[in-house]
């Protein structure tokens with residue numbers, strides 16, 4: 347296809363117009379986005395509800411495609427409507443113009459995370475409806491807010507509503523990402539996020555002395571222990587050629603304390619971003635951290651800035667009909683999927699504890715450089731359209747299980 351053909355393609359236009367609605371954090375006004383999605387639902391003849399589970403600023407848009415056997419557990423096709431902020435000066439294209447270059451690359455925030463899957467689902471449904479297809483199970487296409495800042499005002503609240511309970515959801519597809527090889531990654535689990543803060547108290551006094559048990563010495567001890575742990579994970583990643591999602595990642599992200607250069611401070615604080623691999627014993631790890639606080643000389647307080655519960659992974663392989671159907675549909679297209687633990691967090695972590703078999707999948711492999719949250723985020727028009735064809739194959743397969 348040529349640029350002119352892509353520019354007149356209806357699906358590409360629907361996608362580009364969706365990208366042009368600025369839904370970047372912070373203080374998002376979702377009004378135009380909701381109106382746009384309602385218009386899309388109307389054009390597909392799908393009933394649509396708008397819910398506000400957390401507050402009136404955070405709408406959840408739910409479209410319904412009734413199945414032939416609506417009594418069966420339903421399937422969610424989920425995406426989030428919010429996107430992360432941009433540094434416009436770092437972009438070579440205006441981030442909300444959805445420019446297309448001669449190669450068909452469409453530049454905009456959200457082209458990979460996750461406006462593309464939102465309208466790809468709709469494009470696939472349009473094609474399937476045109477062929478007269480009706481799913482066996484009811485399909486809900488959900489568009490949720492707030493995912494990029496944790497989903498607390500979006501999916502987390504939505505799954506607690508009566509509306510959600512009545513949907514009787516058994517399975518879901520949510521966002522994945524581009525991959526690093528020809529395989530399409532399918533995320534079946536997420537690591538446990540425990541960002542932690544050490545509040546380190548020590549002997550304060552004049553900077554000309556050598557006081558015992560200073561906060562600086564204790565900080566040094568704690569940072570060393572954490573960095574040794576980090577090094578062990580770097581080694582594991584390299585030696586076993588693992589994916590980031592398979593190991594624990596530890597990064598020092600914040601440091602604070604002190605008043606002036608000749609005063610030994612009473613308090614220093616250090617924060618680590620910590621995402622724990624799914625095979626780690628969380629209780630033992632917490633004990634290890636607490637032991638280090640003691641070994642540092644005491645006076646060290648461990649604060650969990652967030653302490654997620656362990657979420658059991660979604661089953662993969664023959665025991666999960668969703669997995670089987672997805673894999674078969676992809677193999678029929680001569681495409682391969684590969685199970686991975688998602689390195690980041692997605693809304694699937696709120697669905698899994700509700701008994702939903704949740705998989706993360708975006709129809710991109712290494713045909714797309716992974717640029718979510720990056721400058722000049724783009725997707726190629728042909729990759730986008732191929733994604734619709736992939737869903738056109740996947741949706742009948744997974745709704746017929």
Ligand code: ZN
Pocket residue numbers: 426459460493521
């Ligand atoms: Zn996302």
